[in-house]
Amino acid sequence: MDLLDRYLQAVKKHLPWQRQDDIVAELRANLESQLEDKEAALGRPLTTAEVEAWLKEIGPPMQVAARYQPQQYLIGPAVFPTYWYVMRLAFTWCLIIYSIVTVVQVFAGPLSGTALLEAFLRVPAVLMTTAAWVTLVFAVIEFGTTHYPGKCQLIAKYPEWSPATLPPLEKRPAPGKRPRTYAHAVGEVVFGFLFLFWLLLIPEHPFLLLGPVVVYLRASPFQLAPVWTPFFWCLVAVSVVQLGWRCENLLRARWQQPPALQQLMVSALGLIPPLVLLNAPDHVLFTLKRPALDLARYGATLYSMNKLTWLGLLAVCAIGAVNLTWRIGRIGLDAYRRRAAGVAK
């Protein structure tokens, strides 16, 4: 009996204090009856080893006590789908806002590789803080809906919905064209972040873009004109916007077919950085480091460099603009065909 007493004592320690005496008294009565039956069947008291085996069969005290506890959730199944949806949205917007704030901070202060690296390394902590706050808010909602169901009905209830409000069917990929996979979409986001990080490091460490050519450029009489600074920040802004959209597509589960308007916007925004260069005053994209000394010697070369680069950029912008017009035309034509088909039906 000593072993049974010790067992019940151990169970008691894990029971809610308000009910522990009552539960243990009931459990004792049941187990003692069972023990008596066993002993009556054997015609002798159970040995210590047999009692041990019997108690082992009933289960560890903590596990037995746990069965008397009500089922507890931090976030229950009714609230969980909304929690997960909000968590994904919070992650997306947190990353977008954090990227924008970081870019603005970098732009406002002196550009340093260390600052960028620190900003990049802070991303996991920022995401964890976001996750903690979202979880805390939903844990409070879960507590409210569980403990005060009458007062928290509005939170617990799903909003009214109608099948008519469901989004239209997503466009299927053209025959023979495979839809983008999830891995592809995730890869784009990851590489998008890496690209942005790499891009922001370039002003401080140009060798990341040019490699050993940097040494030659330092020795050369030419330098980049001031117009490259707004070009660079336009490029960064376009990358941030594109990355934000990619994250949103991923988290809204539309990576297979990103919205057509979004794709057009990405193409249109991509034209802005070269357009900034095209609008350089007097088409000056490169200047001389020491014009007073080198103009006579390198003036003609500089003129050719500026002219050829500008023409190259013009060609790039023209091709981009034609491509964009073509795509807009195709979308317009598709829409017209669909409308015509709808009328014919």
Next chain:
Amino acid sequence: MTLAENLFENLRLELRRGCLTLAVLAQLRQEHYGYTLRTALAERGMVIEESTLYPLLRRLETQGLLLSEWREEGKRNKRFYRLSSDGEQVFRHLLEEWQAINTSIHNIL
């Protein structure tokens, strides 16, 4: 335990969970205390572990489906359970549901 065995075990427990409640409610149309209820169910083929049955009785009582009272029997204080009037009503509905499911499964098979 293989993956298939593990899956079977989970599904089996899920299937049994509702049936246990039905069996307990059915058996408690007569008054029992925990141990005799367990043996009565086991005699009829429904073996339930102590650590499952006793907390289940508490839960059903909290939900208002069972009534209980402490009484001395055989020089020992025991807690006796029986169906409440709500419990009888719920048991009837559950039994109808279970029979309908049983018939459906038989028809499908």
